[in-house]
Amino acid sequence: MNCCFCSSGQANAKADAVLKGARLILTTSQNVTSMVPIPGIGPITTILIALIDKLTEMRSNQQGFEAVSREISQLVNTVDRAGERVMSEVTGMPTSDPRRLALVDGLQGSSKLQDRVNRLYTTLAEQKTRADKLYQGTCWLRWFYSTRDAAILTEIRQGIANAREYFKLECQVAIEASIEDVLETLGRIEVTVNAIKVDVTKENAINAVDRDERILEALPHADASYRAAVNAMKNSFIQGTRAELFDAMDEWIEGRNRASAGKAICILTGGAGTGKSTIASEFARRCDDAGDYGASFFFVRGVADLDSTRLVFPTIAYQLAHSQAAVRPHIVTAAREHLKRGKNQQMKYEAPNLLHRPVHDLDPRHPRMFLVVDAVDECSEEARTLVPEMLDLLLASVREARFPLRIFLTTRPNSLVEDKLRNSQWSQLVHKISLHDLSPESVERDIAIFVRDKISKLPAGEALLRDQPEVAHRLAHRAGGLFIYAKTAMDFLHDYPDFVEDRLDDLLSDGSSQFSAALQPLDDLYLTVLEIAFPSKDLSQSPRLRRPVEATLGSLAVLRNPLSPRVLESLIGVARKDICSVLNRLRSVVLYDNEKPDEQFRPMHATFPQFLVDPNRCMSPSYRVDTKRQHARLAKGCFQALLTLEQNVCQLPDPAVNKAAIPDLTRRLERHVPEHVRYACVHWTMHLGEACELATRHVGNECYCKDMLEALTLFVRTKLRNWIETMGYMGRLDMVVKGLDIARDYLTFSPQFEDLDTLLADSRQLVADHYWEIEECPHEVHQASSMPGGFLPTLNLGRSSRRLTKNEKRIELKLDY
Template sequence: MQDSSHDDPRFSRGALNINAKGGIFNQVGRDQYNQHYNNYNNPMNNEMVADAYLAKLPCAVRAGYSSGNHKPCLKGTREGVLWDIEAWEADEMNESVYWLKGVAGCGKSTIAQTFAERSGAKGNLGASFFCSRDYSDRRNLHLIFLTLARDLAYWSADFKTALVPIIRVNPNVQDDSLPVQLEKLLVRPFKQTGLSATIVVDALDECEDKEPVSEFLSALAVHVDSMPMVRFFITGRPEDRVRSGFKLPSLRTKELPLHDVDSATVNSDIKSSVTFRLNEIATRRTQSINGHWPSDRDIAVILKKTSGLFIIASVILRFIDSSVASPQKRLKLIVDPPESTIYEGRSGIDVRFFDRLHLVVGSIVLALKPLPHASLAEILEMTPEDIWIILTHLHSVLIVPESESEPIRILHKSFADFITDKERCPDARHFIDAPPHHSVLGILCLKLMKMRLMKNICGFPRYAMNNNVKDLPARRELCIAVPLSYACSSWAKHIQLSSQAGGSTSSVLTQVNEFFTHHLLSWLEVLSIEEHLHTAIYSLHDVRLWLTENPNQDLSDLIDNCERFVLWSFDGVMLSAMQIYHSALSWTPTSSSIRQLYERKMMTETKLVNAVSPTWDACIRIIPVAVGGTVRAVAFSPSGALIAGCGECAVKVFDAKTGMNRATFDEHKFITSVAFSHDDGFLAAGLWGRTINLWDVQTGTIFRAIKWTVPSSPYSVAFSSCRTMIASSINDGTV
């Protein structure tokens, strides 16, 4: 290579694959870019590069079986069920999916943990995902396939080699629908490698899933046959959306209802577990125990109280093993309970303390998401020390972390089910009546917002876009924090859930009216900063539902104006919280109640050339569709929850309340019309070129393509009320 001072580029003319690795460039006159790969021809073989791509996948934390979230079955118990599961796994001719179903507390997760450990020891387990409603990432359906794919890559080098190039060319795969995620992240690598694997998904019912049929199962039904060497073991309660998902015809499933297991076998296993744990407690705490303990009668009484549910046995054992009292005394309270005393320190619990205990337990059970103890204390107007004192007595039913930043969680959903059911929990001292308690929580949230909300709460520059504030996370944590964030996002749902509380609602009406009269703008500001502005629409809807039970025309009119204001200014405020006080208020109709209430908070430097309309016009919301050219047709779903719009090459489905995009169906043909089925489940689209496509709205996949040979195209489509027929008008004048 000649010196760069010679003005002659002939050395590189027409050259390909110039390799100057290890060389030195002197007298570089312009930009120089040096990049070094360990393997020039295929950098994807580099482990560091591959791991860097895997690290970009957003995944759940501590979701695998080895994270210590669950304990395995006691040796020698649940062997019949485990034998059946292992036999299914070993036979390649069996169904690809195994569903272990049962009520809360019957031991599904413990069995899943044990099976995962055994399958892992054999080298069969590729990945596992233990869902939990208590953790935002582990209840997020859209993280399951992402997390499974990452773990499969670390399980198998061949899988990693197949997966990483897919991630490289699909950097936003996390934004894809679940069926598309499954096809890209699991189906393609398994097809390429020919690997066989077992995948465990526990407690699927604990995921957030608003669809009538589980979105996860719908995706699995589409693609499971493309992975014949892969076994999916799934556990969950037989809720409607889960049960209906397993009924999909393309999802061949082996099912085992745990309640069908012989009760004698279940009781024998519970007895073995209780006996083992009590003997272990006796060995460990010998100084607290006198004589022969436990007796056969003790174990028999505990067994009767469990009613065949392992979780009840677990709660009883945690109660007995508490460090604040003797195990013998605690066991006696279970076996021979006093008739009219409160178990813990009867003489030391006064009415005030018990009321606070009731408030704390009810708030933990009914909170819309778990809260740390300090945040709970601020919302309940108590001190953190007060909360700690109460929680000391509740370790048998709650998971109480030592860290103040970690949320308090219910040990098991069955505790919440029990304590909020008057028939199952007839003792008024312990029963949590949900509607009145939701009312209390709603009012407490309103009071907290009244104290904490303010204009420009995070100290943004006047015209700042949210994403341009470099220290935004730190400002959010310092100026908003968990208690206010929870209050802003949850107050309206608590109010709505209090509809059946009974009694006077005048105080609630007063508080809600005051909130919308004085704090609407600062509430919207927080929701914008938190990237939850859509929550405002749902909150207004919740308050409107509550008002159907508690009519108040003035407040209803104010809610209507608030909704118009939020929808009209949504796009701008979502990007910049400060636009609430600039453009949003400036362009609000002069006679609207929002303008009249909040005009004093307007930024005065905004000058309008044209006069603002005195009233709201007919347009509620403008939704940018971006479907490739002109919007050709729109359709509301029969429930009113969805809107579809089509253009030259795409159909988009939007949430009718917020206007946010729910799904996109890309096409390469001119689309003339769209129509929803009467259950909102399917979307039909007429395509230029003698075709009607039928999409599954939930999974985003084509369910069927209807074609005909007549040289004409559909102008419009419509479903029959029973969803079994589709009518179309054709451009030759026929239907």
């Protein structure tokens, strides 16, 4: 019998190849088995290799051997695919990824998976034990054991098949479950971690915001914005008003005309009580609504921190950081460094650190931004040095910014502010708007809207406006452009809601005592202006200052017509430069152009001279005007001016020609009769009639009535007829008779002036009798016989020459000067 079992060629080549392939897979994977995080996978690989090697050594049963080879190969492939699946999940994550470590730990630490792999190993070890029983002796005896070996191989094949099935149903399922559990846990952890990260990010952001806010709060700052409670009264803008003004401001913002094009700074000027702060508040609000509001600082005199430059730049920086998100980080960084050197620093350090650098660092593409500074004139702490410095530093921010930064300032007419802006490096960047340049009609219309709005809120307001539709315009006209007057009047009405019509009559009548009492806010304003311009302490200590102030205030109170400083100088004997200096400080309440000193000046509102002369309103004697003394002073100045009059005052070639035949009469009067003399011609009688009476005994400051009387005497005795002639040429002959009566009345019951009374009476009679002749040819007044008083009393004067009693004078003389 041929010994086919001992011949290697008789071995099943296919089965052998299968086992070799399986062994190759196992030995190859054995190098990375330690990396596969399946507990016990290494021993599984080792026992399979050992089993394959044992089977390869014997081939006593070809059929059984092939079947076992197939089962082992399938098991190896199953195990290998499971390992690849796990490694795919593991290697799919970065080496340093905590999730990878967690997956490996999760698989290796799975007790359920460990138990299943251990049971698999036990099954494979049993098969290895069976394989060890296979015959391994000489070839010729293998046939003897072939039947037994076939049974063993059958058992091994069945054991391997069971192991493969077990691995698929138990181990592989456990592996997948473990992976899913770990990945699900990792997912939850990742969600939690991400949520924590978000929370941490938010917390960090909150902490950063809190940290930044603490830095900003460390800046010393004032509650000075347009929204501050202290500025509530300024936030009373009535929509529909100030249209002309806001059109002008829009032109500046947009640069629509040559006057404002390219000018980053706008200064709004206006007198006290004209509504500048309300305008500034409304402008800031509009900027805020439009998103281009940066910051605002409203100076308030007498309020701590708001009447000083001390907190201006830290406050502006603080507000900018809260209103403009883009500039906030720059300001926070700047503030952090700035505060290292101290909280309260000088402006020359605050402005560059807290304003200039942050706006410079801002993106040039940033939209325009506005800074609003109101009532610069109300900055009173060391104003003469600190205000110009503040303006220089504030305006420098415009040049530091690479984006369009705009600054809006308001102030009363104030030489300190105006000189800085006019004469400094900033003049080319400044656009000026004056409330006094607005048309009076538009201002009166705005005040009428304001008045109508306030009246309509009264219980009977709507009915009142229906019954008296003109009342708003009447009150607006009386306001004379002062919003504060209109506001005071409306407060007066609201204080008496049940007596509106009665209070309205008080408002529209002259000299109402009740409304005079209600003018307290306006009086406080006037007194504040005067105290700022001329501190009472300075006036009491400096006669050199007191004299021009007293003279100018007195003139403002009693002058009948507006005059220029040059003309007033000629009447009161105070140097024009001193008058101009006083007026320049009073431009909050006086209309006066300091760039045109030859233009006339006048009170901004009639309530100012009324305030100056009323002891119940002007409580400070430093500013109160004694009208009788001031009239005496002006009367004296008038008489001195009249002493310059000469016969043929117009220097006519033929003075006997009728007035109507003189074509250039007006020009001749302007040339030969100076303005102060023309004023004296018309108004000396009024000033004399209001001056101190002859028997007055004065206390305190010296009066001018004695000097006035001497000048009056000289005038009556030497220049009376020249005055009458001049009045004729001026077309004011109608005032002569009444004026002469005032002079006679002033001298009543003074025997030492009897000759003056006679001269005055004679002149009165002559003018009364020959009025039309003198009116046609004023020079006719000189045709009477010469005498010291100007007239020979040859006429029958009758009753016209007698002195009138004071009661008769009150009836006859109702002059409107």
